[in-house]
Amino acid sequence: MKYLLLLLLLGGLVFVLGARRGRPREPESRTPPPPPAAPQAMLRCAECGIHLPADEALPGKGGVFCSAAHRASFEARDPA
Numbered sequence: 471m472k473y474l475l476l477l478l479l480l481g482g483l484v485f486v487l488g489a490r491r492g493r494p495r496e497p498e499s500r501t502p503p504p505p506p507a508a509p510q511a512m513l514r515c516a517e518c519g520i521h522l523p524a525d526e527a528l529p530g531k532g533g534v535f536c537s538a539a540h541r542a543s544f545e546a547r548d549p550a
């Protein structure tokens with residue numbers, strides 16, 4: 471009876487460790503990883519010159535900006 475309990479405990483431990491180790495890996499599927507995202511156009515902030523992805527750029531009067539603050543300061547300094 472003592473050995474049965476020990477065996478159960480050991481089995482549980484192995485199960486838990488196995489489950490934990492197996493989690494990060496993908497299960498059984500042999501599908502190739504998705505291709506990397508298509509390269510995105512980089513735009514230059516008209517205020518500070520930093521390059522940022524097009525979908526993060528904020529369009530403004532004098533170009534695109536990295537943040538609303540830069541857009542505001544650019545437009546305040548150089549109203550077109």
Ligand SMILES: [Zn+2]
Pocket residue numbers: 515516517518519520535536537540
């Ligand atoms: Zn900026």
